[in-house]
Amino acid sequence: MQKTFTQLENFGHSLSAPAYLIKPASNEEIYSAFQLAKKMELTVTARGAGRSYNDAALTGGGIVLDMRGMNTITSWDKSTGLITAQPGTTLEQIWQKVEPDGWWPPVVSGTMKTTLGGCLSANIHGKNNFKMGPIGEHVVEFTAILPTGAQITCTPKKNADLFYSMISGLGMLGIFTSVTMQMKRIHSGLLTVDAFPVQNLHGQLSSLLDGAPNYDYIVGWMDCIASGKSLGRGQIHAARYLQEGEDPNPRETMQIKNQILPPRIFGVFPKSLLHYFMSPFMNNFGTWGINTAKYIVSLRKHTFRQSHAGFHFLLDYVPNWEFSYGRSGLIQYQSFIPKETAEAAWTEMLKLSHKYGLPSYLGVTKRHRPDKFLLTHAVDGFSLAMDFKVTDKNRMRLGAMLQEFDKIVLQAGGRFYFAKNSETSAETTKSFYGEETIAKFKKLKKRCDPNGLLESDLYRRIFGY
Numbered sequence: 450m451q452k453t454f455t456q457l458e459n460f461g462h463s464l465s466a467p468a469y470l471i472k473p474a475s476n477e478e479i480y481s482a483f484q485l486a487k488k489m490e491l492t493v494t495a496r497g498a499g500r501s502y503n504d505a506a507l508t509g510g511g512i513v514l515d516m517r518g519m520n521t522i523t524s525w526d527k528s529t530g531l532i533t534a535q536p537g538t539t540l541e542q543i544w545q546k547v548e549p550d551g552w553w554p555p556v557v558s559g560t561m562k563t564t565l566g567g568c569l570s571a572n573i574h575g576k577n578n579f580k581m582g583p584i585g586e587h588v589v590e591f592t593a594i595l596p597t598g599a600q601i602t603c604t605p606k607k608n609a610d611l612f613y614s615m616i617s618g619l620g621m622l623g624i625f626t627s628v629t630m631q632m633k634r635i636h637s638g639l640l641t642v643d644a645f646p647v648q649n650l651h652g653q654l655s656s657l658l659d660g661a662p663n664y665d666y667i668v669g670w671m672d673c674i675a676s677g678k679s680l681g682r683g684q685i686h687a688a689r690y691l692q693e694g695e696d697p698n699p700r701e702t703m704q705i706k707n708q709i710l711p712p713r714i715f716g717v718f719p720k721s722l723l724h725y726f727m728s729p730f731m732n733n734f735g736t737w738g739i740n741t742a743k744y745i746v747s748l749r750k751h752t753f754r755q756s757h758a759g760f761h762f763l764l765d766y767v768p769n770w771e772f773s774y775g776r777s778g779l780i781q782y783q784s785f786i787p788k789e790t791a792e793a794a795w796t797e798m799l800k801l802s803h804k805y806g807l808p809s810y811l812g813v814t815k816r817h818r819p820d821k822f823l824l825t826h827a828v829d830g831f832s833l834a835m836d837f838k839v840t841d842k843n844r845m846r847l848g849a850m851l852q853e854f855d856k857i858v859l860q861a862g863g864r865f866y867f868a869k870n871s872e873t874s875a876e877t878t879k880s881f882y883g884e885e886t887i888a889k890f891k892k893l894k895k896r897c898d899p900n901g902l903l904e905s906d907l908y909r910r911i912f913g914y
Contacts, residue, residue, distance in 0.1 A: 450478050452485075457507055460500045461771055462778030463839040464871060466509035466906055474518045476594050476626050483596045483902055486512050492904035493596070495620045497537060497564030502781040503871035504906035505571070505619060511904065514624065516566055522546055523627065530632040531589065536566025536625040544758065548703050552632035553757055556584040559813075560764040566625040571868035572617040572822055574832075576666040576688075576761070579816040583827065585616035586820065587631050593623040596902040600626070614893050617822040619867060621908050622897045637691035638702030640666070640760050645750040650681025650799070653814055654792055654831055657685070661816040665690050666760070670747075671812030672740040673799060673835060674733070680799055683812070684747040688760055708758040710765055720767055727773035731838055736810045777839040780871050782809075782851055785817060786863035787830040794861035795833055798854050802835075805850045807843060809835035823890060824882070826866040834869065848872050867907060875913035887912070 452469040459465070469491070473479045486493045492511035499506055506513070520537035527550035532543060541561035543554055556575045558568065569591070572583045581587070590604045593615060601623070603612040615622045643664075647653045653669050661667050664687040671683040696702055713719055730739055764770070771779060786794050802808045813834045817827050837847055851872045858865070864881050865873050879887060891912075894903075 450481055450485075452512070457496070457499070457513060459503055459505075459507065459778075459871070461502050461774070461780055461839070462776075463780050464504050464507065464906075466504070466507040468508055468511055468513040470513050470515055472515045472518050476600065479514065479594050479624050479626070480598050482512055482514055483598070486902050487596075487900055493902050494905040494908075495536075495566060495570070495624050497567030498539065498562050500558075500560060500563050500567065501571070502779075502869045503867070504910065505868060506567075507906045508904055509906055516564060516624075519626070520564075524629075525550075527552070530634060531629060532632060533627060533629040534565055535627060536564060536569075538565045539563065540565070540568070544708075545705050547632050548635070548638065548708065548757065549705060551635055551699070551703060553635045555581050555587040555631065555633040557761050559762065561758070561762045562765065565628050565630075566620075567868075569616045569625055569628065570618065570620040571866070572820075572825070573868070574815070574817065574827070576668040576815060578827065579661045579667070579818050580665065581633075582818065582820050583617075583822065583825075584630075585613075585822055588612075588616060588628060589631055590629045591615070591625055592627040593625050595623040596898045596900060610893065611897070613821060614823040614890065617824040617826075618890070619824065619905065619908060621903045621905070622894055623903070635690060635703070635757070636693040637696035637699045638704070638707055638756055639691055639696060639754045640688040640757060641691060641752065642686055642688045642755050642760060643750075643752050644684060644686050644747065646682070646684050646744065646747045648682055649679060650792055650796060653681050653683055653685070654788070657814060657816040657831060658788060660685065660687050664688060667816055669814035670743075671814055671833070672744055673802065673809035673812040674737045674740050675744070676800075676803055680796065682744060683814075684744070686760075688755070691754075702756070708756045710758060710762065712768075721769065723767045724769050724771075724773040727767070727770065728775065731773050731775065731810065733806070733808060736808075774838050775840070777841060777844070779836050779838055780847075781834055781836050781869045782854060782872075783832055783834040783866045783869040784854070784858045784863050785826055785828045785830065785832045785866065786858060786861045787828050789830075790861035790863075791831045791833075794857050794863065797857050801850065801853060801857075805846060807837060807847055807850055809837055811836040823886060824867075826864045828862070828864055830863075832866070867911065873911055875911055878911040
C-alpha cells in the first residue's frame with residue numbers, strides 16, 4: 450500500500466492542506482491505513498471526488514483515503530430497482546447503469562461527479578427534497594468498516610443509531626464499503642419543465658412554496674446583485690416526470706446517448722475552454738451584466754422537455770467552470786431557513802452583501818422538508834446557496850461578512866450544510882445542532898472510533914478540536 454505526500458484542495462480551490470494520500474482498493478487496505486495512522490499518530494479522512502466546497506475532505510498533515518478506486522457496481526436488479534455499489538462509485542456511473550432499464554436515482558446533486566460515499570456522508574439533497582428527502586432516505590442497507598477494524602451492516606432497523614448517524618456523519622464514524630439503494634421508476638428519459646420569472650425575493654419563495662406540491666422538482670435561480678424592488682429576482686425551473694404513455698419513444702429517450710451533455714457548443718467549440726472566456730466577467734460589473742441579461746431573457750414564460758441529465762447536472766455543463774473564479778477560487782455559503790423567517794433573513798443578508806461590496810455571483814434556492822438523520826441540515830422551509838469569489842484582498846472581509854450571515858441565520862432558526870460552508874465555527878455549530886445532538890454524536894464517535902483516528906479539518910473546526 451503506497452502513500453504519497455501531496456497538497457490537496459477543496460473543489461473551489463480556495464482551501465488546501467498537505468496530506469499523505471492513500472488509494473485503497475479493498476476493505477483490508479482501509480484497515481491497514483487505520484493501523485498505519487495509529488502507529489504514526491496521524492488522523493484519517495476519506496475523500497471521494499473532492500467536490501466539497503469546504504474542508505470536508507482535507508486533513509492537514511494526516512492521511513487522506515482516496516476512495517475512487519473502490520468504484521464497482523456489484524449488483525443491479527432492473528426488476529426491483531435495487532442497486533449495490535462501492536463507495537467510490539459516482540452518480541454518473543449509477544444513472545448510466547439504471548436509466549436504460551427505466552430507472553433514475555431518487556436524489557442527485559447538481560453534479561454527476563460526486564461519489565456515493567461522499568453523497569451519504571453529506572446526506573445530499575436535490576431539487577426534490579420537499580418530496581423525496583435527502584439521499585439517505587433511499588438507502589436500504591450499507592456496510593462500513595470502523596477504525597477498530599469491525600465491519601458492520603446497517604439498515605433503518607438494524608443498527609439504526611449508526612444508520613442515521615453515519616449517513617450525515619461527515620465520514621467521522623467509519624468508512625462506507627458498500628451501499629444498497631432503491632432507484633425510482635421512470636417512463637421516459639425526459640422531464641416536462643416550466644420556466645418562469647419571479648420579480649423579487651417574495652415572489653421567489655412564494656413560487657417555491659406554492660409550486661412544490663404540483664411538481665416533482667423545483668429550483669430557483671437568484672440574481673443576488675439586483676437591489677431595491679428587484680432584490681432576489683430570478684427564475685424558477687419546475688419539472689414533472691412524464692407518465693407512462695406520454696413519451697412515444699421512451700426506450701430511445703432513456704438511452705445514454707440521448708442523455709450525455711454535449712462536450713461542444715454547436716458541435717464545434719469545446720466547452721472545456723469556456724472557463725477561460727468566463728474569467729473576465731467574474732467581477733461585480735461583469736456579473737451584473739450577465740445576470741441582467743439572463744433575467745431579461747427569462748421574462749418569457751415557456752414550457753419544454755429536457756433530459757434528466759440536462760435538468761439535474763447544471764454544474765457539469767461547463768467543465769472546470771470553477772477555474773473561472775481565478776487563482777484564489779470560490780466558496781459557497783448555503784443556509785437553510787424555516788419558511789416563516791426566510792424572506793426577512795435573506796433580505797438582510799443580500800443587503801449586507803451589497804453593503805460590503807461582496808455580492809454573490811450565483812444564487813440557487815430550493816424547497817425543503819425535515820428529516821430524522823442525526824446531523825441534519827434540513828428544515829421546513831428553503832435553502833439559498835450563494836457563490837462568492839475569493840481574492841487575496843477580500844478574504845478577510847468575506848470571512849467577516851459570512852460570520853455576520855451566520856448570526857442572521859441562527860436568529861432565524863436556520864441551519865447549515867457541511868458540504869458547503871467553510872467558515873462556520875464550533876460555537877455556531879453548537880447553537881443550531883444543540884448540545885444533546887452533539888453529545889449523542891460524540892458518544893457514537895467514542896464507540897466507533899475510540900482512538901480518534903477519523904478527523905478532517907472540517908470536523909476539528911465545527912466541533913472545536
